[in-house]
Amino acid sequence: MTLKLFRALLTAGVLAAGWTSAAQAQECKPEDKKILTVWDQFEYYGMTASGPAVEKIHEAFQKEHPCVVFSRSVFGGGFPIRNAVELALTSGEAPDVFYSWPSGAGLTTYAKAGYLADLSPYAKKYKWSERLPDWAIARNTYQGKQYAYPWEQDLEYVYYNKEAFKELGIDVPKSFDDVLAWCDKASAAGKIAISLGNGDLWPAVNMWTDVTALLGGRQVGLDLLQDKQDWNSAEPKAALDAILKMVEHKCFSPGFNGTSYNDALLQFYSGQATAIWTGTWVIQDVVRNMPEDKLDIFYMPPFDATHPQATHMSEGSAWYVWSGSKVKDLAAEYVNFMSDPRWLETWIKDGYTIPIQKKPIDFAQYGISGVISKAFNTGMAMVDRNVDAFHTTAPPRVTFVMYHDIQGVLSGDTKPEDFLKKLDEQMEVAKQAGEVWAP
Amino acid sequence: MIESRGRKSPYLFLAPAIIYLGIWIYYPIAKNFYLSFLGTEGTHGADFRFVGLQNYHQLLSDELFHRALLHNLVWVLLSILVPVVIGLVLAVLLVHKRTRLFYSAIFFLPVTVAPIMAAVVWGWIYNPTFGALNQMLTLIGLDSLAQPWLGDAATALVSVNMIGSWGYYGFCTLIFLAGLQNIDPEIFEAARIDGANALQQFRSITLPLLKPTLTFVLVYTTIGSMKFFDIIYVATKGGPDNSTQIVAVYMFDLFIRQGDVNYAAAMSVVLTAIILAMSLLAIRNMTRKPS
Numbered sequence: 256m257t258l259k260l261f262r263a264l265l266t267a268g269v270l271a272a273g274w275t276s277a278a279q280a281q282e283c284k285p286e287d288k289k290i291l292t293v294w295d296q297f298e299y300y301g302m303t304a305s306g307p308a309v310e311k312i313h314e315a316f317q318k319e320h321p322c323v324v325f326s327r328s329v330f331g332g333g334f335p336i337r338n339a340v341e342l343a344l345t346s347g348e349a350p351d352v353f354y355s356w357p358s359g360a361g362l363t364t365y366a367k368a369g370y371l372a373d374l375s376p377y378a379k380k381y382k383w384s385e386r387l388p389d390w391a392i393a394r395n396t397y398q399g400k401q402y403a404y405p406w407e408q409d410l411e412y413v414y415y416n417k418e419a420f421k422e423l424g425i426d427v428p429k430s431f432d433d434v435l436a437w438c439d440k441a442s443a444a445g446k447i448a449i450s451l452g453n454g455d456l457w458p459a460v461n462m463w464t465d466v467t468a469l470l471g472g473r474q475v476g477l478d479l480l481q482d483k484q485d486w487n488s489a490e491p492k493a494a495l496d497a498i499l500k501m502v503e504h505k506c507f508s509p510g511f512n513g514t515s516y517n518d519a520l521l522q523f524y525s526g527q528a529t530a531i532w533t534g535t536w537v538i539q540d541v542v543r544n545m546p547e548d549k550l551d552i553f554y555m556p557p558f559d560a561t562h563p564q565a566t567h568m569s570e571g572s573a574w575y576v577w578s579g580s581k582v583k584d585l586a587a588e589y590v591n592f593m594s595d596p597r598w599l600e601t602w603i604k605d606g607y608t609i610p611i612q613k614k615p616i617d618f619a620q621y622g623i624s625g626v627i628s629k630a631f632n633t634g635m636a637m638v639d640r641n642v643d644a645f646h647t648t649a650p651p652r653v654t655f656v657m658y659h660d661i662q663g664v665l666s667g668d669t670k671p672e673d674f675l676k677k678l679d680e681q682m683e684v685a686k687q688a689g690e691v692w693a694p
Numbered sequence: 695m696i697e698s699r700g701r702k703s704p705y706l707f708l709a710p711a712i713i714y715l716g717i718w719i720y721y722p723i724a725k726n727f728y729l730s731f732l733g734t735e736g737t738h739g740a741d742f743r744f745v746g747l748q749n750y751h752q753l754l755s756d757e758l759f760h761r762a763l764l765h766n767l768v769w770v771l772l773s774i775l776v777p778v779v780i781g782l783v784l785a786v787l788l789v790h791k792r793t794r795l796f797y798s799a800i801f802f803l804p805v806t807v808a809p810i811m812a813a814v815v816w817g818w819i820y821n822p823t824f825g826a827l828n829q830m831l832t833l834i835g836l837d838s839l840a841q842p843w844l845g846d847a848a849t850a851l852v853s854v855n856m857i858g859s860w861g862y863y864g865f866c867t868l869i870f871l872a873g874l875q876n877i878d879p880e881i882f883e884a885a886r887i888d889g890a891n892a893l894q895q896f897r898s899i900t901l902p903l904l905k906p907t908l909t910f911v912l913v914y915t916t917i918g919s920m921k922f923f924d925i926i927y928v929a930t931k932g933g934p935d936n937s938t939q940i941v942a943v944y945m946f947d948l949f950i951r952q953g954d955v956n957y958a959a960a961m962s963v964v965l966t967a968i969i970l971a972m973s974l975l976a977i978r979n980m981t982r983k984p985s
Contacts, residue, residue, distance in 0.1 A: 338950050345955065364953060368734075447823065454817075454844065456931055510822035510842020512934035513850065518821055527823055651952040663935030668847060688735065 283322040289582050291589060292326045294343075295354035296336045296572065297606070303407070303571070304539060308598070308606025316592050323585065326350075336572075344370045344577070351580040352589055356572045358394040358403060359480060359648030359692040360685065365575075366397040367689055372576040373400045377587035386596065391611045393694040394643060395573055404590050407536070407571030408611045409644065410634035411465050412554045414523065414541050414626075415530035419446065423529065431497065431558040438506035441529050450528035451507040452519030456658035459498075459511075459665055460646040461567060462532060463657075466494035468565035468642035469558040476567075476642030480649055482682055482691045487675035495664060495671040497558055502665055512662045520544075535630060536571055539607035542624050552630050554637075565640035569647050570611055648692055650685035653678055723966065730960035742956070749960035759961065762941045769855060769940060770919040776859040778911055781866025786900060788867070789874040798871055802864040809861060813928035816857040820844050844930055847937035854929050854938050858922065866911055873907030874900070906980060913976040920969045941965050 297309040306329070313325065328350070330336035336355050343349040344365065365371050378384065378401045384392065387405065395403040420426070423444055428434045441448035453459040468476060471490030478484035479491065501507065508514050508522055516533075523531040524544045531541075532555070541550065557564050574593065576586040594610065602608045603621050609631050618628030634641070646654050656677050663669030685691055733745035753759055784801060788794040804812070819826045820843040828840035843853040877900070885895050901908070923942040926932065932939035932947070941961065949958035 341950050341953065345953070368953075454930060454933065456933060508823060510845030513842050513845025513930065514821065514823075515817060518817070518824075522823060525824075652954075655947060655952060658931075659933055659936050659939070662933050663847070666845075666847065666934060668935055 287322040288324060289322060289585055290324045290326055291352065291582060291585055292328075292350040293352045293354075293589070294328045294330060294336065294339065294350040296330055296333075297354075298329055298331065303536075303608070305602065305606030305608045308601045308604075308608065309593075311601050311605060312593055312598050316589065319592075320585075344368075347579065349577040349579060351577055351582055351586040353575050353577070354406070354572050355575065356570075357647035358405065358570060358573055359643065360650040360653075360690055361647065362395055362402055362573075363397050363692055364651065364690050366400070366402045370578055371402040372578045372580065372583050372586070373402065374404065374576060374587060374590075375399075375401045377591065381587075381591040383591075383594075386594065386613055387611060388613045388638070390568075390638065390643075391570055394569065394648065394692075396694040398693060403573035403575045404594055405570030405573040405611050406594065406608070408609045408631065408635075409535050409569045409571045410630060410641075411461055411532070411534035411566050411568075412552050412630060412634065413449070413530050413532050414545075414550065414552050416523070416526065416528075416545070416549050417551050418549050419526065419529040425529070427553045429556045431556070433556065434506070434558075435500065435504045437529075438501060438504040442505040447508050447522055447528035448506045448530065449501075449508075450519040450522035450531045451511040452514045452516035453511045453662060453665070454513050454518075455516040456662070457646050458516055458519070458533065459661050460654075460657045461534070461644065463491075463494055463498060463661060464567040464642055464645040465532075465555060465565075466497050466558060467491050467645075468567055468640065469555060470494050470497065470562055471642070472562060472565060473640050473642055476645075480643060480645070480692055482686055485675075486678035486682065487672060491675060492671055495674070498665065499667075499671070502667075512666055535609065535634075538609075538627055538630060542626060547624060547626070550626055552626055552633075554633055563637075563640060565637050565642065566634060567644045568634065568638070568641040569644035650682070650690040650692075652685055652690070653681045656681050726959045727963055729956055730963045731956075733956050745956070749957050750964070752957060753960060753964060758936060758939065758944060759941070761936060762939045762944045765851060765938065765940045766920055766922075768851060769858075769922060770916050772852065772855040773858065773862065773915050773919045774912065776855070777863035778866050778915055780859075780863045781868075781911070782870050782908075784863070784867045785870030785874055786896065789871060790879075794871060798864075798868050801867045804861045805864045807861060809858075809924045810928050812857055812861050813854075813925045816860070817844065817929055820853055845934055847935045850930055850934060850937045854926055857925050857929060861925075862915075862918075866915075869907060869911055870904070873904050877903045909976060909980040913973055913980070916972050916976065917969055920965065920972070 295309065296303040297305040299306040313327075317323065317325070330339050336353075337357075340349070340353050340355045343353075349370070362371070378392075383401075383404065391405040392401060395401055395405050415427075423440050423446070425437045425440055426433070428437055438448040451458060451462075464476070467479075467490055470493045475484065475490045479486060479488075508519060508528065511519075514522075519528075519531060520533075520537065520540070522528040523541075554564055554566055574590040576583055576590065580586050596612075599610065599612075599616070600621060602610055603616075603618075603623060609616065609627070615635065616631065618631065646657055649657065656674075660669055660674045660677060664671055664674045682691070729742075730749055731744060731746060732742040733748060734741050734743070784797075788797055791797070818824070822828055822840070822842040822845060825843075827843065828837075831837060831840045841849065843849050881899055881903075882895055885899055890898065921942055922940060923946065926938050926940055926943055927946070930938045932943045942965070945958045945961050945965070948954045948961070
């Protein structure tokens with residue numbers, strides 16, 4: 256009896272599935288079929304672990320667009336996606352939509368070369384300015400035209416081990432002197448105060464951006480990145496000096512220039528380090544690896560008496576539409592669908608991603624870790640003071656010098672002034688080539 | 695008819711290889727050479743225009759390129775001094791042993807490890823806080839030697855080269871073993887009867903008769919070292935402070951990250967020319983008839 260019932264249900268199920276497919280096939284004439292090629296970074300682990308959310312949203316998009324055939328490729332977050340996109344664009348065969356970085360000057364070079372579709376008409380049509388804050392739009396704008404839709408919200412702060420702080424008698428620092436005292440105490444106890452993996456080149460540049468924000472504020476950052484202020488000037492120099500002082504006080508992992516970012520995270524998770532100075536891009540990894548009763552975050556305190564607390568911010572990555580796409584309208588519709596506010600909960604709960612939003616997000620309704628809401632609420636409250644991330648906003652040739660030569664500054668082999676002068680020289684070359692960020 | 699088919703057949707047999715090389719090697723080299731004489735306004739551009747030798751001229755004043763080239767030469771020297779010498783010594787020690795097959799398999803094992811994996815694992819071994827190397831040094835009382843191997847500009851290049859050497863000496867051992875086995879043992883026996891000691895036998899018999907093998911290994915090592923990329927890219931990305939920056943890594947960054955296609959193309963033409971010159975020199979030496 257049970258077997259008969261099972262067979263009947265199975266037959267009904269197969270028939271129903273067949274009917275649905277047939278219905279879809281009927282709806283789709285061959286001439287209506289459209290292929291949408293998408294390259295993104297949404298994996299199931301690591302920096303952009305939003306795979307489950309993206310698949311859910313894709314399913315919904317597919318239901319609304321039964322004639323669209325997806326051709327999706329997932330690349331690792333960070334450099335793999337960027338390398339793949341760069342090759343695709345220069346070879347003249349790029350995906351319709353890609354989710355990559357950087358913005359600012361990086362976007363300028365792409366837009367200037369004609370690789371990107373102008374999304375301004377779509378921004379108007381879908382009212383993206385109601386969803387996105389002005390600073391995020393500006394980072395993705397070149398000469399008044401919007402070329403990308405910025406997504407993940409990036410902010411940088413300190414994750415710390417509450418237990419280790421308690422054991423060493425350290426309070427959350429309220430001044431630069433407190434930071435140095437924390438380093439001294441940790442070092443005396445044989446611990447690393449702040450784990451730093453600058454073998455990956457960008458972590459120290461991020462740190463330098465944060466300290467420039469703390470000693471200069473948002474306008475200084477904008478002026479530096481838009482070539483209205485020399486790099487060899489007071490605030491960036493003072494920021495380097497402050498970091499060098501921290502090196503002197505043994506704040507960071509020994510051999511940080513040869514330690515990878517992942518190994519620095521391990522130093523923090525294993526208890527070798529009391530804290531790690533990094534950002535939102537690893538928030539789920541940190542939350543998963545550290546018990547909640549041990550973990551908390553704080554933003555670096557004001558480093559002097561005249562400037563308030565601040566940090567650096569940017570979008571982790573953004574959606575771009577290739578200028579050569581034959582389905583631009585569909586591609587823009589896809590970008591709009593993926594970023595629609597109705598998916599906010601899916602992105603946050605299933606995708607571990609906090610999207611850039613104009614209106615503050617009420618994290619309480621999503622029941623996520625308190626660390627996550629604290630990180631975003633505190634960081635976004637300083638939006639007027641935060642500086643755009645140097646390494647994702649400066650021209651690529653300037654970033655190259657930042658990455659490599661700041662290692663020399665921190666090891667004491669290069670004088671800060673020489674490093675800053677070199678940045679100015681590269682900025683001049685970039686300016687001549689029209690590569691400077693010009694929203 | 696048969697004669698005509700006979701004339702054509704070698705070309706037919708060669709055709710697949712020629713087509714394959716043409717598509718994947720010769721065409722890219724020619725296109726790259728062509729690109730090196732072009733330029734765009736800024737980077738990433740597609741509006742290529744002829745700029746003559748401008749990109750080559752830029753190489754003359756690019757200090758980082760000179761530094762990278764120097765690092766390549768140091769890399770070649772280290773790759774000859776360490777794995778080739780170790781491989782030769784091991785092969786000489788093993789050649790008359792019954793267990794040579796077993797040991798050469800053991801020594802060959804690192805060759806089977808993907809260089810990228812080797813770089814990651816050795817990154818952990820070198821790690822200054824939890825790395826095995828520093829812990830071992832501390833354990834045997836040599837803690838004063840413990841240091842940030844990859845984090846210090848003074849030690850980084852040699853340390854990364856050791857990763858490459860670890861993955862290469864087994865290959866050298868195997869090739870030298872094959873070469874040594876081709877030498878008639880009676881020559882050594884005659885030398886021994888004449889009273890030659892081991893060092894004299896090595897200098898007067900092994901080295902001269904192993905010359906073709908040795909030259910092959912040296913050419914292969916030199917070419918491989920000049921175009922080296924993967925381990926450095928994974929282990930240090932050219933850092934710290936450009937101390938492990940070699941031409942291939944610098945070129946990759948220029949092309950992929952900075953979008954400076956034409957300048958990177960000029961750099962690769964120069965690198966290819968250097969490799970070609972070195973190879974020709976070595977091959978000429980290898981094929982020269984003994985006087």
